Amino acid sequence: MQAQSRLAVNSVSSDEHEAVIRELTRGHELTAQLQEAAMRALRGQGQPEATAAFILREVSRAFTVCLSIMSSPSRAPPAPPLQPEMPGSSVAPAVAPRRNRDDSIPRKTAVTSTPHFDGYQWRKYGQKRITNTSFPRCYYKCSYHRGRNCPATKQVQQRSNGDPPQYVVIYVNEHTCDTPILEPEAAATATAGATNPLLDERGAKEEHERMVLVSTLACVLGGQSPAGSGSDVAVLQEPQGRTGDASASAPSVSVADAPGPSRPDVDAGLDVMDYEVTGALCFRDSYGLSDDGLPF
DNA sequence: TCTATTTGACCTAC
DNA sequence: GTAGGTCAAATAGA
Numbered sequence: 361m362q363a364q365s366r367l368a369v370n371s372v373s374s375d376e377h378e379a380v381i382r383e384l385t386r387g388h389e390l391t392a393q394l395q396e397a398a399m400r401a402l403r404g405q406g407q408p409e410a411t412a413a414f415i416l417r418e419v420s421r422a423f424t425v426c427l428s429i430m431s432s433p434s435r436a437p438p439a440p441p442l443q444p445e446m447p448g449s450s451v452a453p454a455v456a457p458r459r460n461r462d463d464s465i466p467r468k469t470a471v472t473s474t475p476h477f478d479g480y481q482w483r484k485y486g487q488k489r490i491t492n493t494s495f496p497r498c499y500y501k502c503s504y505h506r507g508r509n510c511p512a513t514k515q516v517q518q519r520s521n522g523d524p525p526q527y528v529v530i531y532v533n534e535h536t537c538d539t540p541i542l543e544p545e546a547a548a549t550a551t552a553g554a555t556n557p558l559l560d561e562r563g564a565k566e567e568h569e570r571m572v573l574v575s576t577l578a579c580v581l582g583g584q585s586p587a588g589s590g591s592d593v594a595v596l597q598e599p600q601g602r603t604g605d606a607s608a609s610a611p612s613v614s615v616a617d618a619p620g621p622s623r624p625d626v627d628a629g630l631d632v633m634d635y636e637v638t639g640a641l642c643f644r645d646s647y648g649l650s651d652d653g654l655p656f
Numbered sequence: 657t658c659t660a661t662t663t664g665a666c667c668t669a670c
Numbered sequence: 671g672t673a674g675g676t677c678a679a680a681t682a683g684a
Contacts, residue, residue, distance in 0.1 A: 485676070485677080485678095486675070486676060486677080488673090488674065488675070488676095490673085490674075491672090491673065491674090497674085497675095499675070499676075513675095515675090
């Protein structure tokens, strides 16, 4: 599948490339909202809550990985889409990009409209105006940077102010804190914060989408299988610690602490690049959504 | 009082 | 010298 994706992506036009990114971004965004709503709906329900949290986090991560791949220079069409398309902004001059300070530091790039909700908690520590860009770049550290010595940081830069606005998020270093997924209230706060007006703008439409997805997910977790997706959930069993770090499997709350002996096995060995994860969750097909993401 | 955010200054790669 | 990344003091809010 991965090879097929590469072949396909390498031959697509700029418009198609943008469309793929747009759809992935949309999926990622919906996953974030579903995560928020599902956690609220399933709160205190033990195993279903833990399972939902795990699945949704992995789905979100799968979208992030796909977006990262699609946004990488080797995947981009001839005309790179990362430059802001703001009126009045000139085409970027041929300036040699600065090298990362340390090439050994793992970096992942994602494009999303919900940069502030990715399952982790971040603390902003800086903001910088970047040349040839219309928006400043914000710098975040993991909230557990001090307490757990987590080295993870991310940079968020708005790329366009469309609907929804798109953000380029660069994740630097892996989490070693094994940050739990945000509690529903915290997630709602983070998502609906001043830096993310998305929910305000979409309001009723997306609330409806969320409710459809949540009810379907609840159905799945409750042992009822929505059309054609009953066995897909099991495919999503995957190690929680993406770094292989032993500490990554010892979160303080939420998912890993949830009761139940059959928590998805942290040693299942599924890699980040197992795209069957995303393939197994075809929201539109499995959940009866139309082409524009709305329920039929 | 504590915590998070803002913002100017500083450091470093190019 | 310039620009990106980080630090830390100042500030705001709970």
